Amino acid sequence: MTNNTGESRLPLYRNRSFVLYFFTFLASSLSVAFFLFTVNWYVVDYLRLEAMLGLVFFASSVPRLLFMLIGGAIADRVNKATIMLLSDFTKAVLLILVIGLLVFDLVSIWVLVGLAFLFGLLDAFFWPASSSLLPKLVDREQLTRANSIVHTTQRFSVIAGPLIAGVVIGFGSYELMFGLVSLMLLLAAIVDLYLRKRVGLDEEEQQTHPSVWRSVMDGIRYVKESPFLLTLMLTSVSLNLFLSGPLQVGLPIFARNVIGGGEFTYSLLSGVLGAGMLIGAVIVGVINVNRRRGLVSLISIVALGVFMIAFSLTGELWVSLLVISLVGLTLSIIDVPILSAIQAHTDEKYIGRMMSLISFASMGLLPVSFLLTSLFISIGFSIDEIIFVASCCLLTVGLIVITFAKSIRYVD
Template sequence: MEAVVNTKQEVVSPALWKNRNFLLLWIADLCSSFGLSIFMFSQSWYVVKVMGLEASLGLVFIASSIPRVIFMIIGGAIADRFNKNLIMFISDFTRALVAGALVFWLIFGDVSLWSFVIFAFIFGVLDAFFWPANGGLLPSLINKEQLTRANSIIQMTSQSSFIVGPMLAGAIIALGNYVTTFSITAGLLIVASIAVLLIKVKKKKLGEEEQTEPNLLSSIKEGITYVRQSAFLSALLVFAVLINLFMVGPLQMGLPLFVDNVLKGDSLIFSYLEGTLAGGMLVGSILIGILNIQKKRGLLVIFSVLFAGLIFSLFSQTGNLWQSLIMIGFLGGTFSVINIPIFAAVQSVVKEEMIGRVMSLLSMSSIGLVPVSFAITSGLLSIGVDVTQIMLGGGLLIVAVAILIYWKVTGLRNYN
């Protein structure tokens, strides 16, 4: 039996690269991830260093998160009714135009904090339609048995981009050139939009869509009912909400502040930490792809979250660069171990006609409390709480949540 499994695995991986649609999706994800990593790094560092508005960085993150929450469930219903690659094309191309507009604003205008808030809001709206379509497109392009490795490849590509992207952006910004970084973002998003538009998927017959989904509201309700009836999916919703409440805000907002206040570093040091975080995620993705874990995935995720909370707590107490790099590398590795097995499992068990709505609900639960997390972090910073204390508290709360989930949520704990 083992020999048969190994033979099958050896055949699956090369077959992915012979799949034209998967190859185009991989190119699109590569360019999109690379461009967005440069954009987010440049945006955060511009607000912190050029504008000197550390506590206000949360406004930018909140502006991008709120529209995701509001429109995500609508985006999932639309993804199940229309061509997913067309939705992704419109989103990527529009984001390219937004990045291009920011370039002109930097050259000819006076960029303010509210400029970044507006652009972040637009990105958030587009993300609400992009991610459900992106998550639901992959299962329609490949066989189910290829999903774990395909997700590993996509994750490895994404994390590689988030290693190189911040390092490139940090080097360019060190020379004082933000125009170049945002221009690169626009160019890469244009390439991504073209690649995804070339993907060929079978179109649903109009009559079938009208019969199964008479209107948008009933389609949304159907998706909610579908998730509520699954103990496994419901457990994931609760899990994702709590993790993002306690981790995302302190990590995303705290990292540039940690570099500036604790490590006394510049944009290059910031890029090293972000690159190492992505590098840890890359290594984790490779391990998951090689191991192709099929059993006790729920238990693996819970213990990985527990470990992530401990590592984040230790990271907050580091005082020099090498310690911080080690801790954040391990932290990145746990993220991949948490995300990939569950993501592949959801794609394999959910019905194709429901995948967009299910992915939107999972995504919405993941980011639903992110604006609250950003607001809490900003509030704590504004009243003088040190960023290291915020990170330590978030890490310890993650540990507590993981223990609680193990104790109470049997649907996730027992999932294979």
């Protein structure tokens, strides 16, 4: 893989382009953690519409799903930092407008649904660009460690974000919280601007490209020729059906209805989940897993199913915190090795499309998962019952994949 800055073989802390990437990723990740916590708690606690929370997640996931492939194709032909800049800046402007609506108490569930839709649309272009930019900044041998640092940053944001947001909302206001999110996005946009100047277009990106649709189809054909990538996508679809809705929609409801807490309890659960993710990312980064990465991820999928079942059966706060930390740890151990293997074994001219296709597969059934979770809540099922059944299905998928998916089990 090429590196336009000539810094790819330097230690990561001396690679200025990677350092800039780290800072913009930190600001973007914190803003996402702040935003998700604030919207989720506003719907559950202020609007008292917990059954509608799945609709907000649905609204954000559909545009990601529909436009992710286009976003990946575009990321392969333009400056990726430019896409990140436009996404971060536009989100900041949208949140400033929402603050104005909050002042006059005009934020309804439908305002939040519309906001979630626009954020999902912007993310459909941001994440393929950011994921495919990293291999251009570091050498192939440093990818696992670089991905571990990026994931550690993201996990730190998942820890710090809810804890900070819980305090700000509890002692401040939703207006102050959304203002903080918009500030983080503006800071990320400024760093994106500097990164854009350092990372230009390489020869491949400067060439004349076929239509976006043809680029997407070329990426799909590339995946079909790889049993590893194809099996991974099918696995991601199944996992997200049984994990995303019950965990993302269910966590604030679990905090209030099962444990009997408030915004601080929700922030603790979210923060400890992130702490587990952080520990998992650090473990993978220190070990620098470069062998049998697929097998490591598959074992973690089975462990994740077991821990999710245990979480559904908890009722005490300290037990829930312990188990949710193990859930977070296994999530990182699943993600980092597989992502590094994909980046290392994908032709550079397809990397943007591969990142978008992997994301597309992982989010393929997200809307269904969110809506099913909300549907079961609305007809009377408790959130712990929903998490238990979904976790049993997740464990079954993990056992099937680890038994039969040789293409993932033996990948390095």
